[in-house]
Amino acid sequence: MTDIRQARSDDFFPWLTLYEGYASFYRRPLTDERSVQTWQWITNGEHGLRAFVVEGDDSDGSLVGLAHVRTIARPLEGTTGLYLDDLYIAERARGRGLATELLAFLRTLAASEGHSGVSWITAEDNETAQHVYDRVATRTTWVTYEMAATPAPAGTTGQQ
Template identity: 50%
Template sequence: MSIDVRPVADGDFFAWLDLYEKYAEFYETPLTDQKALLLWSWLTAPDHEEDGLVAIEGERLVGLAHFREFARPLEGDRGLFLDDLYVADENRGKGVGHALIEAVRQRAVERGLGVVQWITAHDNRTAQNVYDSVASRTSWVTYEIDLPKAGV
């Protein structure tokens, strides 16, 4: 069966949520109803920076990708950052991840952007095998500073 990739739509919420909950569980990150609803509101708002795609096999959602534009000052252009990529366990190895990445890449090309970037966990070897087949691994190291939440 072929994989179709399209933007998220209002009727996708519950199937999308099932996939996103599994994504959060994989990364051992608590996903509250409030966080899920906030992200969904971003994905379905035409003027929000966060955008989303879903991969469909038959009539079933089997993967998701969330991405956004970002500025690249030294390059004098913009890029797309792939925030989240997830494929249902039973659909791995069937080209779903490749199809989602290609759809994100195509959007970047259509917008005239200079790059598509993303990160993954250092021990996520399965994902890295896919990523190594479609992109170049960089030498950059990622750092974070956790900040207190507003109102906490």
């Protein structure tokens, strides 16, 4: 049985190793400042962000996986859900079903907290992860967009 638990304050460095692996996988530069900021959000509960970690079955109990989740409102459903921002399994631990176990853990967590489900996005070219996701979840038809924030022109409040 895999041990999945909420990250503790003394998990920073093992968590950081995993988070760096995640950022590297997506080719996103990760600065110390951003890493510390994210860890503070997790440990302080800011933005509702929580981290769950997977302990390896090695004798050293090192961390081999992580998931970052937060509660979101689902207005059209009149419910709340968990949003999975990040999921990562260390390369040395892949192929053992840990991502599937972590997703099952999150499904159970969502139910125990009264949420209607768990949702997430993944990169279009992350086919390995999609094979796992297609087994445990329903692929939706939604298309994701992103828009950078821009400051309002001087002399305006930005409110409509």
